[in-house]
Amino acid sequence: MAINNPSKLTHNVIAMLGSVDSVNFNSTAQTTLYTVPTGKKCVLDYVRIRNVTADMALADCTVGQVGALTDFLGTRDLALLNAAASTGILAPIPAANVVKGIEYTAGEVIQIDVTTAVGGACTATVELFGKLDDA
Numbered sequence: 001m002a003i004n005n006p007s008k009l010t011h012n013v014i015a016m017l018g019s020v021d022s023v024n025f026n027s028t029a030q031t032t033l034y035t036v037p038t039g040k041k042c043v044l045d046y047v048r049i050r051n052v053t054a055d056m057a058l059a060d061c062t063v064g065q066v067g068a069l070t071d072f073l074g075t076r077d078l079a080l081l082n083a084a085a086s087t088g089i090l091a092p093i094p095a096a097n098v099v100k101g102i103e104y105t106a107g108e109v110i111q112i113d114v115t116t117a118v119g120g121a122c123t124a125t126v127e128l129f130g131k132l133d134d135a
Helices: none
Strands: 015-024 030-035 040-050 060-065 068-077 088-090 103-105 109-116 123-134
Touching: 015 030, 015 109, 030 123, 068 109
Parallel strands: none
Antiparallel strands: 015 123, 030 109, 040 088, 040 103, 040 123, 060 068, 060 109
16 A cells, blocks of 8 residues: 555554653562553554663563453563663564464553562663554
């Protein structure tokens, strides 16, 4: 499909849905990233972690809706984010046939769950990307 006027997009695109600064990776806790608005549904694409303040190589996390905190991303090892100013992208791993997604509906709350803390002071900005559609 050709777009003649890119300033007037007529289709949905992957965009940042939510961003939370200073998520504490030295505490095993959940942080809300996004709540699907009324009349909408969304499909997530990936999570970006940036503004890392310290080595978070020992941390693990999951991402999903409240009550099913692993339905988008199961446990992710953050070992490669081993220095301040690191950045990383967390996404479902492609399979041979298809990557199964979840279509979240209005009112569903999407959170990151730090399941293993880093063992020292460390925070980061966590951004959630996906596509928002009318319900």
